Amino acid sequence: MSTTVAKALTLLDQFSEDTPEVGLSDLARRTGLDKATVHRMMSVLADAGLVEQRGAARLYRLGPGVLRLARVREKSFPVTAIFQPALDSLASKTGETAHASLISGRALATIDVCESNRSSRVSLVAGEVLPFHTTASGMAALAFAYPELRERTLSSSLSAKTAHTVTDVKLLRQRLEEVAASGFAESDQGNEEDVYGIAVPVFYADGFASGSIAVATPAHRMTPDLRQTIICALIREAEKVTFNVGGTVPASYRNAAARSLASFAKMPG
Amino acid sequence: MSTTVAKALTLLDQFSEDTPEVGLSDLARRTGLDKATVHRMMSVLADAGLVEQRGAARLYRLGPGVLRLARVREKSFPVTAIFQPALDSLASKTGETAHASLISGRALATIDVCESNRSSRVSLVAGEVLPFHTTASGMAALAFAYPELRERTLSSSLSAKTAHTVTDVKLLRQRLEEVAASGFAESDQGNEEDVYGIAVPVFYADGFASGSIAVATPAHRMTPDLRQTIICALIREAEKVTFNVGGTVPASYRNAAARSLASFAKMPG
DNA sequence: CTTCCGTGGTTCATTATTATCACCGGCGGT
């Protein structure tokens, strides 16, 4: 984080679907950078087309440049187009909100969402950069990601987002091992109050996780039955998605997932 | 261009649909930066998720971060979703390839394309950052853009891309005045050999151009009839698009477009 | 097998860039 470009790029992280437009002072406050610094950096970002300044309020917002970049990536390596149908299927099967996230540098980026059509549903604020350790999506991805990323994450600052957030490194490591053994991750209100998340990893061609797909439900609604339905659906969809993006399911995960599915089959109901 | 962030951002411009993956030395060569510098910058960009390095070849490609950013922008300010149907309509009406570009900092970013279904058609390399002065899209946008952008562009280095490219500032200024008077821009092989482009501007709420929509045809196929068809269709579609993005058509353009349409009506055929 | 050239990646002293702070003009509420 000491390099100037890194600081400049944190400015981009300040924009989300919640706050698509941000002012200069606000950016400075959020990032802890000096106003002048932010101003100069934003001018540069605007020059590159990554942000633009429109309207009388002089607020900044993301610029057309990001559309171009996304287009280039999606054209040469389509993923959102592959994830979306899987999420639609998940949402209709489970009746809950499904979303997909990709490992994006040292964090997790939510790239696709399909909200359920229930009256009471989890409506997630997509577009935010999510930490690994507070979300089921993050834990699922991290458990099967490059070991170096796992270590770097565990040895970074792990802030709590709710009263339920696990921040203890030893406990997190244990949780990751459980995820690795079961093939799926769960988060009971670790990232947001009243949200229960379940996630499974999706893989790259090299057999390491590229991201994850997840289903989020209101915590009070979670039942063993629903839980089982969600996990089974996730495992099945994830396999398809991994295949469609040209990924390889590693043996470790394949075994873990099979074990979990088998254990459900034995249970009554 | 002297700031380090600007240099780092030029690295992102090296990725296009043509070359979605680039190596380290290649990036250094293209940008004129030192290998070590590029490596450090790419590491930072990768940390932010804007690029990623996959596969044994260690090539860099755009990362999931750009998907997130595009999603955020598109959710709060949908434009590609608005441009696309207009382009589809243009392509079917004219039988030629249509595309939309937005002013992205000090250049033009192509964000949407609809190729015609003809056997011989202009197949454009989208995703590239286009200069203003070589393309019809660029001239259409520039003629109605903020004066400061126009001046800055005209006083920058204007390199030629084909033998037909106009690089003389005085002549370009004259062309821009013609565009302002007629409401549309034409480029006869100024950006690419054998490509004839016609474009009209699209506007922001403040009455300045946000970008343009254009139709590109093989130069040899262009006829007065086709030209008229294209221009009329463009003007009509552009008005709709401007309205749909919440933009305002300035009086100057409205008059110019009306004049052009009227002049065609008077003509035989 | 050796040589050569091209990768990607790293190091570190030199140097140029960047952050900081106080300041400015403008706007809106009190």
Add this chain to the structure above:
DNA sequence: ACCGCCGGTGATAATAATGAACCACGGAAG
């Protein structure tokens, strides 16, 4: 008129970027 906050600016002190040299590797050619 005042106050606070906004976006934006400029000179100086402090920091971060630079780039040549270097390493290890891999493939092609001699």
